[in-house]
Amino acid sequence: MRNRRLAAIDIGTNSIRCIVVEADLQGKFRVLDDEKATVRLGEGLARDNTIAEAAWQRAMEALVRIKKIVDGFGVIGVETVATSAVRRAVNGDAFIRAVADTVGPG
DSSP states (O other): OOOEEEEEEEEOSSEEEEEEEEEOTTSOEEEEEEEEEEOOTTTTHHHHSSOOHHHHHHHHHHHHHHHHHHHHTTOSEEEEEEOHHHHHSTTHHHHHHHHHHHHOOO
16 A cells, blocks of 8 residues: 545634645645635624635635645645634635635545
8 A cells, every 4th residue: 555645724813724744554644735815814704704805815825725735745635624713603614615716626
């Protein structure tokens, strides 16, 4: 059995991080890529409890780029988590649906 490539994506309030690793049969990991994009998803959230359009767009652009990286490494499994800002935002569910529609479920 060959090594397995996995990715973890963290959609945070200020940035989106993605790490791609290769796991061997002994359970050891080797980092293949570590990306960070500053998107400021929480910008204006305290004001109106929504993800701002500009922040939404920056996040989608970053996630499209991350998807290309993940696909390029031949990743077989992706885990994605989102910040409490996404879960709290009035349009957070719509954002999650847009992420799934744009780059696929994580």
